[in-house]
Amino acid sequence: MVERLRTASSPLRRLFGFVAHRRRDMALVLAVVLVSGVAETAPIAIAKVFVEQVLIGQGEAGGDDLGVLFVKGGQALLDAVGSATEDTRIAALVLTLLLLLVVGVVGAFASYARIYLGRRLSAAVVSDLRSAFVRQIMALPLSFYGRRKTGDLISRFANDIQLTYRGVSLVLLVALPQPVVIVGAACAALWLNARLALASFLLLPVLAALAVLVGRRIRKRSAKSLASLGDSLEAMSQTLSGLRVIKAFQAEEEALGRFERVNHRWFRRQVAVGTSKATARAVLELVYAITLVGVMGLGGYLVIEGTWGLNAGTFLSFLLALATMYRPIRRLGRAYGEIQEAGSAAGRIFEVLDAPGEPQDRPSAEDIGPIREGLRFDRVSFSYEDGDDGPVDVLHEVSFDVPAGKTVALVGPSGAGKSTLADLILRFHSPRAGRILVDGVPLDTIRRESFLRQVAVVEQSPFLFNATVRENIAYGRPDVTQEDIERAARLAHIHEDILGLPDGYDTILGERGETLSGGQRQRITIARAILKGASLLLLDEATSSLDSASERAVQAALEELLKGRTALVIAHRMSTIEHADHIVVLEGGRVVEQGSPEILLKQGGLFAHLYELGQGS
Numbered sequence: 001m002v003e004r005l006r007t008a009s010s011p012l013r014r015l016f017g018f019v020a021h022r023r024r025d026m027a028l029v030l031a032v033v034l035v036s037g038v039a040e041t042a043p044i045a046i047a048k049v050f051v052e053q054v055l056i057g058q059g060e061a062g063g064d065d066l067g068v069l070f071v072k073g074g075q076a077l078l079d080a081v082g083s084a085t086e087d088t089r090i091a092a093l094v095l096t097l098l099l100l101l102v103v104g105v106v107g108a109f110a111s112y113a114r115i116y117l118g119r120r121l122s123a124a125v126v127s128d129l130r131s132a133f134v135r136q137i138m139a140l141p142l143s144f145y146g147r148r149k150t151g152d153l154i155s156r157f158a159n160d161i162q163l164t165y166r167g168v169s170l171v172l173l174v175a176l177p178q179p180v181v182i183v184g185a186a187c188a189a190l191w192l193n194a195r196l197a198l199a200s201f202l203l204l205p206v207l208a209a210l211a212v213l214v215g216r217r218i219r220k221r222s223a224k225s226l227a228s229l230g231d232s233l234e235a236m237s238q239t240l241s242g243l244r245v246i247k248a249f250q251a252e253e254e255a256l257g258r259f260e261r262v263n264h265r266w267f268r269r270q271v272a273v274g275t276s277k278a279t280a281r282a283v284l285e286l287v288y289a290i291t292l293v294g295v296m297g298l299g300g301y302l303v304i305e306g307t308w309g310l311n312a313g314t315f316l317s318f319l320l321a322l323a324t325m326y327r328p329i330r331r332l333g334r335a336y337g338e339i340q341e342a343g344s345a346a347g348r349i350f351e352v353l354d355a356p357g358e359p360q361d362r363p364s365a366e367d368i369g370p371i372r373e374g375l376r377f378d379r380v381s382f383s384y385e386d387g388d389d390g391p392v393d394v395l396h397e398v399s400f401d402v403p404a405g406k407t408v409a410l411v412g413p414s415g416a417g418k419s420t421l422a423d424l425i426l427r428f429h430s431p432r433a434g435r436i437l438v439d440g441v442p443l444d445t446i447r448r449e450s451f452l453r454q455v456a457v458v459e460q461s462p463f464l465f466n467a468t469v470r471e472n473i474a475y476g477r478p479d480v481t482q483e484d485i486e487r488a489a490r491l492a493h494i495h496e497d498i499l500g501l502p503d504g505y506d507t508i509l510g511e512r513g514e515t516l517s518g519g520q521r522q523r524i525t526i527a528r529a530i531l532k533g534a535s536l537l538l539l540d541e542a543t544s545s546l547d548s549a550s551e552r553a554v555q556a557a558l559e560e561l562l563k564g565r566t567a568l569v570i571a572h573r574m575s576t577i578e579h580a581d582h583i584v585v586l587e588g589g590r591v592v593e594q595g596s597p598e599i600l601l602k603q604g605g606l607f608a609h610l611y612e613l614g615q616g617s
């Protein structure tokens with residue numbers, strides 16, 4: 001169902017490409033990350049001085065360079081404000097407090113900037129990703145959707161992109177800044193006591209190796225869980241769109257059962273993700289606990305013995321350094337699982353973004369104006385995806401003409417390939433063999449956009465957007481005036497009906513135009529086609545029959561639409577067929593008869609048979 005597209009680089013790396021693309025923001029984030037990293041590690045050094053110079057009072061003689069610097073600095077500071085002191089402890093205390101305050105304030109601002117910038121950057125990246133996704137949805141050929149389910153795509157759009165957002169912000173807010181603090185604190189620990197520091201780092205490689213292992217698991221498992229979520233969304237959307245059928249056929253239990261099955265699969269897979277994440281956390285905490293016990297034991301012993309040049313003050317600072325180092329490691333560990341999950345989610349998004357889009361126009365493709373000569377099918381064959389026993393033609397060597405200004409009716413039994421043929425004209429698919437010529441020019445050498453501007457379509461099942469009547473009629477034509485819209489509506493015999501709606505032209509139509517009758521919906525889509533004013537008309541008549549009043553209104557609307565246009569009509573109504581200039585009868589993907597309605601009737605073939613059936617009903 002979901003084919004995997006292998007890409008050269010990992011999704012996370014590609015995601016980071018989106019981030020790095022915004023250079024200025026990224027540079028700002030990095031700068032702020034450095035500042036807040038320094039602000040977070042500086043207190044270790046200050047604490048060391050505090051213990052040695054303030055609490056113990058080693059003084060200038062007994063202290064190290066940093067301690068002496070603090071004492072001198074403190075004295076100079078007090079001197080400057082006119083309250084000189086000989087007491088080295090007071091001097092050191094004053095400077096320590098002042099520096100702590102400065103570091104605190106700088107840290108607070110840096111935190112603000114880091115979180116604000118990080119969040120903004122991740123939101124920007126993710127909104128870029130969303131736009132790219134929606135653009136891609138429209139760029140993908142329709143054949144893509146034959147293989148993929150709507151629910152799955154919605155799930156990718158809604159859920160996976162949201163997970164990606166969380167991942168990107170965690171990378172920016174945690175994975176990026178914390179290593180700065182870790183390195184800073186590790187340096188401090190090394191500076192305080194190199195041998196003890198190295199001993200306490202012993203378990204770090206084990207931690208890293210385990211993280212990689214567990215991370216891979218989390219990625220795999222969350223990919224499965226996300227796919228399940230897509231399935232359950234699909235089940236949900238099926239339920240929604242089939243609600244009328246479900247209720248009428250009292251199939252609630254069955255629909256629920258179907259949903260529960262996918263829902264339960266998601267549950268199991270999500271629990272599996274949880275297990276991996278919990279393992280990762282537990283390992284982290286365990287390593288931390290073991291390290292702490294080891295360091296406390298070793299450090300305590302060393303302080304008692306007085307070896308390795310370790311005194312109580314240094315050891316206290318060392319513990320602070322270690323705690324400062326492990327806090328970000330734990331945060332990283334917590335973020336790690338989420339980031340791996342985001343990696344899976346990003347992979348599913350890139351899968352859609354990487355799918356090949358609609359074939360590009362050839363560089364030599366030409367523009368085309370209004371249809372002058374007409375449309376010609378020249379031995380066109382087409383098959384949907386190759387089946388198990390090779391391609392099965394849905395259309396086989398179909399040839400006929402639609403002369404300019406004429407109406408050609410395409411008739412034939414259900415499944416004959418009529419809608420497929422219309423899709424070929426719209427370039428939703430390309431013929432497997434043969435050519436479609438527009439004014440003598442092969443369709444695939446005409447710029448798609450310029451050709452489609454010449455075509456107006458009325459689909460078999462009228463689709464209305466969840467928007468006002470006005471917007472539905474003016475769809476794709478944002479520049480038209482109210483007069484234009486009303487003229488089209490009058491011609492389509494829907495104007496009076498619209499005035500009868502609660503808000504007239506401003507009435508919002510339900511998701512599927514639920515507030516309108518079938519005939520009214522058809523006439524709205526006819527008004528839409530009239531307004532487009534295209535020279536070529538593709539009309540796939542609805543198969544559903546309407547009551548005679550509605551039928552007459554639709555018929556009148558259609559006559560207006562067909563006036564003076566080149567039209568290919570997939571006809572089901574007898575009146576449309578009678579008015580056509582030429583009939584093409586399609587059966588099993590082949591043209592079996594064609595000619596004027598009178599001649600075909602006389603021949604007494606399939607058309608005459610279908611016609612009789614139509615008359616009878």
Ligand SMILES: Nc1ncnc2c1ncn2[C@@H]1O[C@H](COP(=O)(O)OP(=O)(O)OP(=O)(O)O)[C@@H](O)[C@H]1O
Nearest residue numbers: 146384385394412413414415416417418419420421
């Ligand atoms: N997306 C698709 N993938 C595979 N096969 C398809 C697809 N769409 C249609 N078909 C098959 O192609 C054949 C022609 O279908 P088409 O929709 O063109 O028939 P039609 O003549 O428009 O029928 P109707 O009068 O019922 O609308 C049918 O056998 C159908 O099963």
Ligand SMILES: [Mg+2]
Nearest residue numbers: 418419420460
């Ligand atoms: Mg059809």
